[in-house]
Amino acid sequence: MSKPNCGKRSRTQPFKQIGADMTAKIIDGKRFAEELRGRIAGHVERLKAEHGITPGLAVVIVGHDPASQVYVSSKARQTAEVGMNSYKYELPEDVSELDLLELIRRLNDDKAVHGILVQMPVPRHIDPNKVIEAIDPAKDVDCFTPANVGKVQIGLAGPVSCTPLGCLMLLRDELGSLEGKHAVIIGRSNLVGKPMMQLLLRDNCTVTVAHSRTRDLAAVVRQADIVVAAVGRPQMIKGDWIKPGAVVIDVGINRIDAPERGEGKTRLVGDVDTAAASEVAAAITPVPGGVGPMTIACLLANTITTASLINGLTPPSDLTA
Amino acid sequence: MSKPNCGKRSRTQPFKQIGADMTAKIIDGKRFAEELRGRIAGHVERLKAEHGITPGLAVVIVGHDPASQVYVSSKARQTAEVGMNSYKYELPEDVSELDLLELIRRLNDDKAVHGILVQMPVPRHIDPNKVIEAIDPAKDVDCFTPANVGKVQIGLAGPVSCTPLGCLMLLRDELGSLEGKHAVIIGRSNLVGKPMMQLLLRDNCTVTVAHSRTRDLAAVVRQADIVVAAVGRPQMIKGDWIKPGAVVIDVGINRIDAPERGEGKTRLVGDVDTAAASEVAAAITPVPGGVGPMTIACLLANTITTASLINGLTPPSDLTA
Numbered sequence: 001m002s003k004p005n006c007g008k009r010s011r012t013q014p015f016k017q018i019g020a021d022m023t024a025k026i027i028d029g030k031r032f033a034e035e036l037r038g039r040i041a042g043h044v045e046r047l048k049a050e051h052g053i054t055p056g057l058a059v060v061i062v063g064h065d066p067a068s069q070v071y072v073s074s075k076a077r078q079t080a081e082v083g084m085n086s087y088k089y090e091l092p093e094d095v096s097e098l099d100l101l102e103l104i105r106r107l108n109d110d111k112a113v114h115g116i117l118v119q120m121p122v123p124r125h126i127d128p129n130k131v132i133e134a135i136d137p138a139k140d141v142d143c144f145t146p147a148n149v150g151k152v153q154i155g156l157a158g159p160v161s162c163t164p165l166g167c168l169m170l171l172r173d174e175l176g177s178l179e180g181k182h183a184v185i186i187g188r189s190n191l192v193g194k195p196m197m198q199l200l201l202r203d204n205c206t207v208t209v210a211h212s213r214t215r216d217l218a219a220v221v222r223q224a225d226i227v228v229a230a231v232g233r234p235q236m237i238k239g240d241w242i243k244p245g246a247v248v249i250d251v252g253i254n255r256i257d258a259p260e261r262g263e264g265k266t267r268l269v270g271d272v273d274t275a276a277a278s279e280v281a282a283a284i285t286p287v288p289g290g291v292g293p294m295t296i297a298c299l300l301a302n303t304i305t306t307a308s309l310i311n312g313l314t315p316p317s318d319l320t321a
Numbered sequence: 322m323s324k325p326n327c328g329k330r331s332r333t334q335p336f337k338q339i340g341a342d343m344t345a346k347i348i349d350g351k352r353f354a355e356e357l358r359g360r361i362a363g364h365v366e367r368l369k370a371e372h373g374i375t376p377g378l379a380v381v382i383v384g385h386d387p388a389s390q391v392y393v394s395s396k397a398r399q400t401a402e403v404g405m406n407s408y409k410y411e412l413p414e415d416v417s418e419l420d421l422l423e424l425i426r427r428l429n430d431d432k433a434v435h436g437i438l439v440q441m442p443v444p445r446h447i448d449p450n451k452v453i454e455a456i457d458p459a460k461d462v463d464c465f466t467p468a469n470v471g472k473v474q475i476g477l478a479g480p481v482s483c484t485p486l487g488c489l490m491l492l493r494d495e496l497g498s499l500e501g502k503h504a505v506i507i508g509r510s511n512l513v514g515k516p517m518m519q520l521l522l523r524d525n526c527t528v529t530v531a532h533s534r535t536r537d538l539a540a541v542v543r544q545a546d547i548v549v550a551a552v553g554r555p556q557m558i559k560g561d562w563i564k565p566g567a568v569v570i571d572v573g574i575n576r577i578d579a580p581e582r583g584e585g586k587t588r589l590v591g592d593v594d595t596a597a598a599s600e601v602a603a604a605i606t607p608v609p610g611g612v613g614p615m616t617i618a619c620l621l622a623n624t625i626t627t628a629s630l631i632n633g634l635t636p637p638s639d640l641t642a
Contacts, residue, residue, distance in 0.1 A: 146470075201515070206529065213525040215503070
């Protein structure tokens with residue numbers, strides 16, 4: 001692949017016309033997530049038929065945040081669609097911390113429940129750390145508890161943070177082996193950056209974690225065979241930061257003003273300048289429709305993993321890191 | 322600093338004569354560890370006087386490996402020297418796994434014990450993972466349990482892996498703030514590389530983890546403001562891989578043949594070619610006398626941390642990450 005003339009292209013010229021060899025493959029996360037859910041449904045079927053186990057996922061939501069409501073409904077629907085039992089608990093905004101912790105304790109003891117997810121954020125009067133610590137690590141399908149975070153680092157079986165697991169699956173699908181690739185992760189959050197680092201290291205990448213204090217971020221990103229952008233800043237990663245032929249995973253979902261669509265309109269963009277990066281990268285995830293759909297699918301995958309481990313079975317290898 | 326003529330120097334010419342501005346400062350880990358133990362003794366004094374707490378460290382050794390015996394004796398002696406209670410348990414080589422786990426359970430329940438360390442390796446008939454899992458994370462001063470490993474990643478208070486903590490203390494002492502420095506760790510072990518990555522990230526370094534599958538390791542290391550070598554291969558990191566002015570932490574302790582000292586003689590070397598690297602680096606840890614002495618001192622530091630947390634006190638900030 002010849003080095004494209006990054007950053008000097010006229011912004012009015014649509015990038016798709018520059019040449020097919022310079023246009024990245026768009027990684028279809030929506031389709032991959034569908035396929036993954038199909039595989040998960042197969043594993044559910046097998047657990048039912050061979051072991052009499054119906055995996056069950058309990059989702060707890062506190063209060064009435066509309067975005068959280070939509071997200072929890074999607075989770076519940078997709079859980080049922082793959083043949084698992086879905087249990088939804090809606091608690092009022094002013095529920096006491098004690099009552100929430102008591103519900104979690106009941107779910108810990110409930111043999112029909114193999115995964116427990118408390119939708120974050122919880123209201124301010126509730127300590128999220130106490131909530132996380134209350135969840136039995138064996139049922140912690142979000143991989144929030146310290147014990148499960150540690151297991152990922154050490155390399156022991158257990159649930160893996162959903163979004164990084166989704167990114168890893170897309171990368172493996174795109175590249176096959178990741179061995180020896182230099183992966184640069186931008187962002188070091190507990191939810192994405194740090195668990196992503198563990199998974200890429202486990203897959204034999206050389207891994208660099210960059211963040212807000214990194215000097216000359218552009219030069220660091222330019223080394224990457226694999227870029228994982230997880231900073232939450234719209235289109236911060238520029239096209240000419242991308243090494244020709246790199247694979248770019250854009251975890252960011254940022255809503256920005258879109259006056260071109262009409263007054264007051266908005267649109268979703270990632271952390272990467274997708275159009276410019278697409279001229280250089282070999283493959284890139286779009287926003288929306290890239291990493292986003294993978295997160296819930298990986299939550300279901302984790303529920304198969306925990307249901308298997310709770311019952312003394314080896315978890316399916318195609319659903320985890 | 323001018324770029325030295327790396328790798329072309331005659332091996333017969335002692336590096337100290339090349340020019341003072343090209344000779345790295347030798348980081349005196351032995352002296353730093355002494356100073357640290359002095360501070361620890363002060364904290365022990367304070368815990369006794371103000372809170373009636375005498376921190377206690379239990380060390381368990383199985384079998385008669387001479388190196389382990391020496392190491393355990395050093396730990397016990399230094400524990401007593403800083404004013405803590407030292408409890409040493411020596412079990413026969415053929416002790417049953419059940420009996421070892423039972424001892425750990427008793428130590429978990431013993432209010433006089435704030436740290437439990439089982440000297441590794443244990444004999445083959447004992448599963449080290451079962452041993453680690455049996456230790457109450459609140460007393461896990463080696464930071465081996467998944468829960469404590471996870472806490473380091475998330476940023477919660479608790480014990481921190483001893484050798485990486487020692488490296489961090491030396492780096493902070495040498496550089497002050499590590500913010501924005503590019504740290505390259507060579508080696509991704511659970512004991513050193515991975516926890517080191519967490520600590521350097523927490524101190525706002527850009528962190529790269531390289532390992533046996535890394536392509537063009539020399540080029541990766543050449544970017545480093547901070548090099549942490551933890552691969553266990555004698556003198557593998559060459560002098561001309563080091564960026565002028567870098568700080569080099571050599572975790573390796575390798576015994577190699579030293580025929581120049583006489584037939585059958587050996588000597589200890591690190592993972593870095595110390596002589597050549599010293600011409601380029603700003604500062605470097607020697608082997609022996611660099612990182613080595615820090616490990617036991619940090620074990621004692623962790624015992625102060627766990628003794629504080631067990632008693633609901635805030636651990637001293639100068640003894641942890």
